[in-house]
Amino acid sequence: MSVALKIADITRRFGATVAVDGVTLEVESGEIFALVGPDGAGKTTLMRLLCGALAPDSGSATVDGIDVVTEAERVQGAVGYMPQRFSLYPDLSVMENLRFYGNIFGIPKAEFEARASSLLADFALAEFAERLAEALSGGMKQKLALACTLIHRPSTILLDEPTAGVDPVSRREFWRLLYRINRSGTTVFASTPYMDEAERAHRVAFMTGGKIASVGTPSELKAGLHGEIVEVRCARYRDARRALHGVPTVRSVEMFGDALHALVSSAAEAIPDFRRRLREAGIEDAVFRAVPPSLEDAFVARLTA
Amino acid sequence: MNWRRAWTIAQKEYTQFFRDRRTVAATMLMPLIQVVLYGYLSSDVRYQPTVVWDLSQSAESRQLLEAFTNSQYFSMKYRATSMEGVVRRIADGEALAGIVIPPNYATLLHRGKTPQVMVAVDASDATAARTSLSVAQAVGSSVSAKIERKAIAARGIPIPIVGVDIRARAWYNTALRQEVFIVPGVLALVMQFTMTFLSMSTIVRERELGTLEQLVVSPIRSSELMLGKMLPLMTIGYINVTAILLMAIFWFGVPIAGSVLLLYFTVLVFFFTTLGMGILVSTLAKTYIQATQLIQFFLMPSMLLSGFIFPVDAMPLPLRALSYFVPLTYFLTIVRGIIIKGVGINYLWPQIALLAALGLGVFVFAVTRFQKRID
Numbered sequence: 001m002s003v004a005l006k007i008a009d010i011t012r013r014f015g016a017t018v019a020v021d022g023v024t025l026e027v028e029s030g031e032i033f034a035l036v037g038p039d040g041a042g043k044t045t046l047m048r049l050l051c052g053a054l055a056p057d058s059g060s061a062t063v064d065g066i067d068v069v070t071e072a073e074r075v076q077g078a079v080g081y082m083p084q085r086f087s088l089y090p091d092l093s094v095m096e097n098l099r100f101y102g103n104i105f106g107i108p109k110a111e112f113e114a115r116a117s118s119l120l121a122d123f124a125l126a127e128f129a130e131r132l133a134e135a136l137s138g139g140m141k142q143k144l145a146l147a148c149t150l151i152h153r154p155s156t157i158l159l160d161e162p163t164a165g166v167d168p169v170s171r172r173e174f175w176r177l178l179y180r181i182n183r184s185g186t187t188v189f190a191s192t193p194y195m196d197e198a199e200r201a202h203r204v205a206f207m208t209g210g211k212i213a214s215v216g217t218p219s220e221l222k223a224g225l226h227g228e229i230v231e232v233r234c235a236r237y238r239d240a241r242r243a244l245h246g247v248p249t250v251r252s253v254e255m256f257g258d259a260l261h262a263l264v265s266s267a268a269e270a271i272p273d274f275r276r277r278l279r280e281a282g283i284e285d286a287v288f289r290a291v292p293p294s295l296e297d298a299f300v301a302r303l304t305a
Numbered sequence: 306m307n308w309r310r311a312w313t314i315a316q317k318e319y320t321q322f323f324r325d326r327r328t329v330a331a332t333m334l335m336p337l338i339q340v341v342l343y344g345y346l347s348s349d350v351r352y353q354p355t356v357v358w359d360l361s362q363s364a365e366s367r368q369l370l371e372a373f374t375n376s377q378y379f380s381m382k383y384r385a386t387s388m389e390g391v392v393r394r395i396a397d398g399e400a401l402a403g404i405v406i407p408p409n410y411a412t413l414l415h416r417g418k419t420p421q422v423m424v425a426v427d428a429s430d431a432t433a434a435r436t437s438l439s440v441a442q443a444v445g446s447s448v449s450a451k452i453e454r455k456a457i458a459a460r461g462i463p464i465p466i467v468g469v470d471i472r473a474r475a476w477y478n479t480a481l482r483q484e485v486f487i488v489p490g491v492l493a494l495v496m497q498f499t500m501t502f503l504s505m506s507t508i509v510r511e512r513e514l515g516t517l518e519q520l521v522v523s524p525i526r527s528s529e530l531m532l533g534k535m536l537p538l539m540t541i542g543y544i545n546v547t548a549i550l551l552m553a554i555f556w557f558g559v560p561i562a563g564s565v566l567l568l569y570f571t572v573l574v575f576f577f578t579t580l581g582m583g584i585l586v587s588t589l590a591k592t593y594i595q596a597t598q599l600i601q602f603f604l605m606p607s608m609l610l611s612g613f614i615f616p617v618d619a620m621p622l623p624l625r626a627l628s629y630f631v632p633l634t635y636f637l638t639i640v641r642g643i644i645i646k647g648v649g650i651n652y653l654w655p656q657i658a659l660l661a662a663l664g665l666g667v668f669v670f671a672v673t674r675f676q677k678r679i680d
Contacts, residue, residue: 051522077524087515091321103313104523 003062004029004156004187005050010059012045019045021210022059027189027203029155032182034201035191036299042210043191044084047160050189051081064155077105080154084161086145090134094125094144097133098151105152112151119147123177139170146177150186157181159190163197175200195296204295206302213302221298227251228267229293230274232260234286243281244274254300261291263301306532310525314533318507322537332503336495336545340552343487353401353437356383356394363411369422372448373404378440391425401427402437414452488553489640490613492546496572497579497633498604500542502597504583507534508675509596512587527676535580539573546572553644562647571639571653574661578632581668588674607631612638632667635660 005027012020020042027033037043048054050061052072061068068075088097095116102112120126123143128136136144142162149157163171175197182188190201198204199218206213206221214221234240241260244253249270253262264270267290278286323329355373359366373379383400385391394400405423407413413420424441428434511517520530546569553559561568582603590596609615610624611633617625628634635656642648642656650657 048522053518053522073524073526076522081519081522083515083518083522085515086519089317089321089514089516091324092317096317096320100313100317101523104310104520104525106307106309106524 002029003027004031005033005061005063005189007046007050007061008059010046010049010056010061012049012054012056014045018210020049020056023207023210023212025205025212025215027187029187030182030185031203032178032188032201033190034198034204035189035207036193036195036198036204036295037191037207038303039193041207043207044160045210046207047081047083047158047191051079051158052076053081077152078154078156080149080152080157082145082149082157082159082162084164086142086149086162088133088141088144088148091132093130093132094120094136095129097144098148101148101151107152115151115153119150122180123147137170138166139173142166142170142174143177146174150181154186156187156189159188161191161193163192163194171197195294195299199295206299208303218295222293222295225263225293225298225301227263227265227293227301228270229291229297230262230264230267230270231256231289231291232262232274232278232286233258233289234278234283236283239281240278240283240286243277243283247273247277249273252301256296261297261300263293263297307526307529311529311533311536314525314530315536318534318537319540322541332499332541333544333548336491336499336549337552339495340488340491340549341556343491344557351377352380353378353433354382354399355379355402355404356385356391356400357381358385358388358391358403358405360408361406361410365411365414366406369406369410369444369448370404372444373441376440376444378437379404395425395427398427401433402441419449485559485645486641488549488557488559489644490637492549492553492644493575493611493633493637493640494608494613495545495549496542496575496636497607499545500538500576500579501583501586501600501604503538503541504534504580505586505590505596505600506583506593507538508584508587509590509593512591513593527672531584531672531675535576538580539576542572542576542579543569559644561644563643564649567650567653568640568643571636571643571657571660574657574664575632575636577664577668578636578660581664581671583671584675585667585671588671607633610634611636630663632660632663635663 003026005025007023007025009022009024010020011018011022023042023046035043035046045054049056050063050068052068052075055069055072063075063079066074066078089100092100098116098119099112102116107115117126120129123146125140125143125147128140133141133144146159146162149159163174166174171194178188178190190197192198201218203215203217204221205215214224216224232240232244237255237258237260241253241255244250244260244262249264251263251265253260255261262270262274271288271290274288275286357370359370370381374381379402383394385394385403388405391403391405395403403423403425405425407420407422410420410422422445424438426434426437426441508517511520550561550565550568554561583600586596586600586603590599610620610628610631611617612628613633617628617634620628639653639656639660642653
């Protein structure tokens, strides 16, 4: 397999802050790769470095073999980059927005017509072609943004939190489109704050404090937890969390929906201990269960480690 | 330079501009409204309501008053029969000028002596008062010249007039009409305001929208983006200039003495300044609101220093020195030169050269800053 993205020890500072701190990463062609991390982890800066919008202080990167530092202009013509707040021109119609990007990328007229109509059909936007972008729903805007990103048939697309602020149904539809695009051979490199989206990717990288904390398939990352998760349900979960915090066998304890997730080495050993401790704290209604770790557990464990 | 990409930007700008009816209306009407307002407001020095106390009540005194009326600057609205009456009208603000003719006016004239006529002007508004006073003086000297000629003719002796005879003559704007002076000024001012403002907002708006980031990572170059943005603005600018000129000619009857072609060329030179200034402001501000406030910081001093309101030659030295760095100063001189005086490039080239130098300086600086911002 060839390499779509090759990032080698890349660093970018903004004043005293090191936004991206010596990141090394490889993404293979045809992968869906998710970059997960909390706000301020440096995901957006990394994305901007990869599309040549920012110059790195040190290190290098290539996208489809093109150097992003020395050949920034070629990179920009080759990749599809969808910024976090991809903005359409609200006062232009769906078709006008598409045509604008088609012309910017220098696509011949006949080819554009064919490409645009197939994209609009695939994205279920054909009947809204003449509608002004400002009159589209959030999900439709997102789809149009993706269509604009794909207008020049890039082999790699970089998506910076593409589904931020989009409703769950539209998010699901958006991911269906990503799979479809990916099936036709496009490499997808997407950052996301949503764990459920990361679970859909072929491979995931955790990014925190400007560094890549771990990389792997979702199952590898979960396995890399080297521990088990005890789910604790009770009415006074705040008190329960306080009671379990700082217990030597507990590596982390976090809220997870309406339950607590505690990361321990062995669930079988931890549960009786937990029961005793919570009873001492006056909590009688607690229910314990060993659950398979989710990606979020793996992520939180990494962050709190 | 890829012309297709530049044209793509221009096309988009045209579409967006003409789709927004309110912006179209504002941009197209604003200059005309300004011309009308400045044109009428500035000509109100004429027909000043005047109170007259004519103690002479003679044919000669009536002749004098007629001369005042004919100047169009005085309108004999009130008659008074005492000095108190004159003072009261002026104090009340009903009259802005008072003329008192002494009882021996005609007699003195017949004896060949010089009678004294009092003209009092309400000088609360110094500019208007200065105009009235100088017009009054002009009326006085022209009447006495006429009387002298008549006296000489009556004696039938060709005696040369002795003494110094100063004949001040208004050149170019012979009728001393304020509109003639103000229209070129408004043209310059509108060009500066509209163009700076539009070029600033077309960039700040894209930055606020987030579309600028997309353009940065697209294959488009800064130069293509700039050109694509400037073309539509220049079109709008030329539409404005043409509208103002048509208005000046057909509404105010202000003739264009010089070459329209040269005027349009210097407008092109001035575009670099105004568009450059707009781009510069757009690189300094983060939001539209910030930018609109910042732009006042540029526009206000340049309007005051340019000679639009206060003549540059009358400014204290440090301010006058400063005014030489204001591009509008040169553009005003050029536009007034072409429209009022009808002078050509052989007189105006130093001004045009300086304007071009300043404009290119601002423009290059702004575009360089803009490129840095993209990175």
